[in-house]
Amino acid sequence: xxxxxxxxxxxxxxxxxxxxxxxxxxxxxxxxxxxxxxxxxxxxxxxxxxxxxxxxxxxxxxxxxxxxxxxxxxxxxxxxxxxxxxxxxxxxxxxxxxxxxxxxxxxxxxxxxxxxxxxxxxxxxxxxxxxxxxxxxxxxxxxxxxxxxxxxxxxxxxxxxxxxxxxxxxxxxxxxxxxxxxxxxxxxxxxxxxxxxxxxxxxxxxxxxxxxxxxxxxxxxxxxxxxxxxxxxxxxxxxxxxxxxxxxxxxxxxxxxxxxxxxxxxxxxxxxxxxxxxxxxxxxxxxxxxxxxxxxxxxxxxxxxxxxxxxxxxxxxxxxxxxxxxxxxxxxxxxxxxxxxxxxxxxxxxxxxxxxxxxxxxxxxxxxxxxxxxxxxxxxxxxxxxxxxxxxxxxxxxxxxxxxxxxxxxxxxxxxxxxxxxxxxxxx
Numbered sequence: 001x002x003x004x005x006x007x008x009x010x011x012x013x014x015x016x017x018x019x020x021x022x023x024x025x026x027x028x029x030x031x032x033x034x035x036x037x038x039x040x041x042x043x044x045x046x047x048x049x050x051x052x053x054x055x056x057x058x059x060x061x062x063x064x065x066x067x068x069x070x071x072x073x074x075x076x077x078x079x080x081x082x083x084x085x086x087x088x089x090x091x092x093x094x095x096x097x098x099x100x101x102x103x104x105x106x107x108x109x110x111x112x113x114x115x116x117x118x119x120x121x122x123x124x125x126x127x128x129x130x131x132x133x134x135x136x137x138x139x140x141x142x143x144x145x146x147x148x149x150x151x152x153x154x155x156x157x158x159x160x161x162x163x164x165x166x167x168x169x170x171x172x173x174x175x176x177x178x179x180x181x182x183x184x185x186x187x188x189x190x191x192x193x194x195x196x197x198x199x200x201x202x203x204x205x206x207x208x209x210x211x212x213x214x215x216x217x218x219x220x221x222x223x224x225x226x227x228x229x230x231x232x233x234x235x236x237x238x239x240x241x242x243x244x245x246x247x248x249x250x251x252x253x254x255x256x257x258x259x260x261x262x263x264x265x266x267x268x269x270x271x272x273x274x275x276x277x278x279x280x281x282x283x284x285x286x287x288x289x290x291x292x293x294x295x296x297x298x299x300x301x302x303x304x305x306x307x308x309x310x311x312x313x314x315x316x317x318x319x320x321x322x323x324x325x326x327x328x329x330x331x332x333x334x335x336x337x338x339x340x341x342x343x344x345x346x347x348x349x350x351x352x353x354x355x356x357x358x359x360x361x362x363x364x365x366x367x368x369x370x371x372x373x374x375x376x377x378x379x380x381x382x383x384x385x386x387x388x389x390x391x392x393x394x395x396x397x398x399x400x401x402x403x404x405x406x407x408x409x410x411x412x413x414x415x416x417x418x419x420x421x422x423x424x425x426x427x428x
Contacts, residue, residue: 020045021391022058026067031074031346031361035339044368047390052364073377074362075134075369077349078321079312080258083128083136084118084156086318099151100143108212111220112151114140115164124318126398129158131322132371132384135359140171148178148189155355159389166355170224174235174244176290190243196221197251224253230353231255237290238262245273256352258312261291264298267305276308276352281331283314300335309340310348329378341378
């Protein structure tokens with residue numbers, strides 16, 4: 001038995017409510033500066049990191065885990081997902097992340113807040129967290145009868161908490177993917193956004209026939225103007241990003257870019273404007289005319305120019321949040337420094353979304369949301385050996401592991417019909 005396995009078994013024997021912990025002899029990737037500490041101990045008390053250093057002392061009652069020089073990171077950011085608001089993607093009744101009220105004559109609703117639908121008991125939560133994913137930003141979007149304003153999302157820790165942490169974020173879509181929500185014209189997208197600003201500023205009366213916002217919508221959108229909350233803009237084409245930078249500067253809107261397949265073309269301008277980009281490093285080939293300049297070196301080129309780089313996934317990031325480590329690893333394979341790959345999964349999203357006091361780094365005074373890995377967390381063959389929230393170890397189980405064990409290790413032997421009916425009988 002390895003020293004790490006012995007340590008984990010010992011860990012499982014302690015009371016689940018205990019939050020006093022000493023992790024010894026770890027390679028600590030802090031997610032901050034300094035980025036890496038070797039042969040380091042981390043002492044946790046009351047769910048908070050109290051000390052970081054070599055050969056720390058602690059009361060005899062504290063649980064001790066010998067990391068054996070393995071890697072310890074903050075719990076990772078799972079990307080912008082629908083974890084907790086999307087159970088089965090193809091079953092509309094379980095998806096609460098999208099809005100379409102066009103048929104009701106109310107197409108633009110920035111007050112739409114998906115955090116109100118969050119279910120901490122979603123089956124997707126334990127699936128993600130046993131893979132080292134400790135938190136996510138819920139995204140909001142529009143159906144075909146919606147608008148380019150998707151609505152608001154928020155950050156959730158995947159520890160069973162029912163409420164978000166930190167400020168909300170507003171989601172907007174620009175470019176070809178949103179053309180169907182704006183009369184098939186990019187120009188119309190900027191026209192609509194400028195009108196919404198005019199309405200918030202009171203330059204268009206609330207009862208005007210052309211008004212698009214409700215009173216609640218004006219109030220919600222006002223939060224994001226004048227350097228208020230973060231606006232996350234889904235956009236890929238460089239020309240659209242250039243226009244976005246002009247628009248955000250004009251109206252003093254704090255933005256972050258989601259996707260940004262051609263963002264590298266404007267890397268200096270993005271760095272100067274302090275705009276973070278959440279790239280999908282697996283978008284390496286054009287999937288449309290907005291992504292003609294897609295390159296696997298997108299993250300590396302952005303980072304080299306001084307842009308804060310985070311990560312996102314195309315497609316079903318809710319059910320595959322664990323794969324965001326693979327995305328970061330691909331960015332590293334194409335030139336992004338390894339430490340910046342880890343930062344893109346930890347401190348960068350925490351800073352952009354205003355939750356650095358809760359998640360995203362290993363530092364004294366921070367919550368002890370930690371992950372011990374079997375190897376390099378940016379390699380697909382590494383696994384999370386143990387995850388802690390507030391210094392409390394979680395059960396490293398999910399519905400998927402339960403199903404695995406049911407089929408591989410049935411409590412009733414196969415020869416006595418213990419396997420599920422659909423399981424093929426053994427060939428003798």
